[in-house]
Amino acid sequence: MIFDISQLAEQNPWWIDKLAILKDSKLVKLSKAKYQWNPAIGHYIDLEIDTIYVMRGPRQVGKTTFMKKMIKKLLSRGIKPENVFYWSFERNNTEDLHQIIKIYLDWRIKSKDERKYIFLDEICGVNNWSNELVSFANNQSFLNCSLLVTGSHSMDLKHSTERMPGRRGGSGEIPLDIIFLPMKFSEFISLVWPEFITKRRGLGILDGKQRREKLLSLFDGKIDSDIENLLLYKKELDAYLEIYLHTGGIPLIINEYLEKGEISTNSFNIYLTSIIGNLNKFRYKEQYFKEIIREIINTLSTPVSWNGLKDKIDIIKTHVTVQDYAIALEELYIANITFKLDYSKQKLDFKSNKKIYVQDPFLFHALHGWSNGKTNYFRNIKENLLNLEMKSKLIECIVHNHLCRLSYCLNPRDLFNPKDTVAYYRDNKDKEIDFILSFDDKYYPFEVKYQNAIRNSDFNCFFPFKKGVLITKNEFGIYKNYVKLPVSIFLLLV
Numbered sequence: 001m002i003f004d005i006s007q008l009a010e011q012n013p014w015w016i017d018k019l020a021i022l023k024d025s026k027l028v029k030l031s032k033a034k035y036q037w038n039p040a041i042g043h044y045i046d047l048e049i050d051t052i053y054v055m056r057g058p059r060q061v062g063k064t065t066f067m068k069k070m071i072k073k074l075l076s077r078g079i080k081p082e083n084v085f086y087w088s089f090e091r092n093n094t095e096d097l098h099q100i101i102k103i104y105l106d107w108r109i110k111s112k113d114e115r116k117y118i119f120l121d122e123i124c125g126v127n128n129w130s131n132e133l134v135s136f137a138n139n140q141s142f143l144n145c146s147l148l149v150t151g152s153h154s155m156d157l158k159h160s161t162e163r164m165p166g167r168r169g170g171s172g173e174i175p176l177d178i179i180f181l182p183m184k185f186s187e188f189i190s191l192v193w194p195e196f197i198t199k200r201r202g203l204g205i206l207d208g209k210q211r212r213e214k215l216l217s218l219f220d221g222k223i224d225s226d227i228e229n230l231l232l233y234k235k236e237l238d239a240y241l242e243i244y245l246h247t248g249g250i251p252l253i254i255n256e257y258l259e260k261g262e263i264s265t266n267s268f269n270i271y272l273t274s275i276i277g278n279l280n281k282f283r284y285k286e287q288y289f290k291e292i293i294r295e296i297i298n299t300l301s302t303p304v305s306w307n308g309l310k311d312k313i314d315i316i317k318t319h320v321t322v323q324d325y326a327i328a329l330e331e332l333y334i335a336n337i338t339f340k341l342d343y344s345k346q347k348l349d350f351k352s353n354k355k356i357y358v359q360d361p362f363l364f365h366a367l368h369g370w371s372n373g374k375t376n377y378f379r380n381i382k383e384n385l386l387n388l389e390m391k392s393k394l395i396e397c398i399v400h401n402h403l404c405r406l407s408y409c410l411n412p413r414d415l416f417n418p419k420d421t422v423a424y425y426r427d428n429k430d431k432e433i434d435f436i437l438s439f440d441d442k443y444y445p446f447e448v449k450y451q452n453a454i455r456n457s458d459f460n461c462f463f464p465f466k467k468g469v470l471i472t473k474n475e476f477g478i479y480k481n482y483v484k485l486p487v488s489i490f491l492l493l494v
Helices: 005-010 018-023 025-032 040-044 063-076 094-107 129-138 154-162 185-192 196-202 208-220 225-247 251-260 265-281 286-298 306-311 319-331 361-371 377-386 388-410 456-462 487-493
Strands: 051-056 084-088 116-121 145-151 177-179 335-338 340-342 347-349 355-358 422-426 432-439 442-449 468-472 477-479 482-486
Touching (some): 025 063, 094 116, 185 251, 185 487, 225 361, 265 286, 265 361, 286 319, 286 361, 319 335, 335 422, 340 422, 355 388, 377 388, 388 487
Parallel strands (some): 468 482
Antiparallel strands (some): 340 347, 432 442
């Protein structure tokens, strides 16, 4: 296809009318939502330096809306509209990409001393996109340019950015790879219970760094008084956790559920269709995916082998296929694979059985319903949450996801991989710890016991580490050198 500047203007209507950004469909939809999420990652993007930021994350969680909000903010600051460029590459190829960027830069060549703000959405759909950006960078075409590019497939973005060493600019202090995930529980609380922000500030836990320091201090066998004071709000936090177990951290679903008291089948289908479409794009078979995700959910929280999963699925003949699909789920930010920690060797054991966790509660319910042939997805959520075993597995998924986020916050870096820092532990006598977080050459054990009563024997798993945090349903306190912490309070601290 041959492009010209008039076609580029179709996705950039603010070039003609600065106020046209207010009519953008994403922003109009956002303006009508009662609960409007402002992701904190916006504070870590500096668009006043020459750089190429890469934003990774699942589809349909708000990356495009985030971009459009940034564009609106730039225009409200008085940035010349023609210096702000947006393009969605969902239906373009490599030649299109080169054309589109060149046409825009040539059009603005007389304003080369003015900073340009370039937003390239869903770029991972274009083959060899990084080579094209490198070509422009090598020709110094991106001088006085700030770029933010997004994609929904982590492996493509990971390998592509590895082909751009030294070409992405930046200050060297802040990661250029940004992970955009559904909101975690503390963000969810800030969104749906904004009055609690003042209370959190008074407790000294509003700032993320403060929360992380207080959380890690639990491994000294002591509980900070600010954490103890959170018990005053446990009843409310538990109630909001029940909502989070329905909606996860997806803004569209949160607004729908809190407004209507249910989630429509159409909303489930939006996310399922997006996932299946991405898998189809990479030539994965839908029926294989359905069978594999069903068995992954059936074995949640249990270490499994690829062969073990394969043996439960008649239509799949090799464990390599199962492994390939599981990795695809990970690359699409749907699931995370966790390895066993070999404590004696102080390293991960990649040959042992793995654990696989679904990242977001809503996606968990959607995939569970779809893979099990449920006809009423919302009723399936209620059935899942009334099943204590299923609910406990979902809680474990959420804890794992939040520990992965904690690991990133403790040591933010480009191309972060949670498998490197969050593992599980099992000794020769089959004593198991759900999660071991590694940071700064230290291990932090977490065990999830979402049950009504806690026994002293539940702490025995921590013995090799002499420390640990037991994440409970209700119990709070200290036993020997170990800490009991209700899950709603733990999640709030991450």
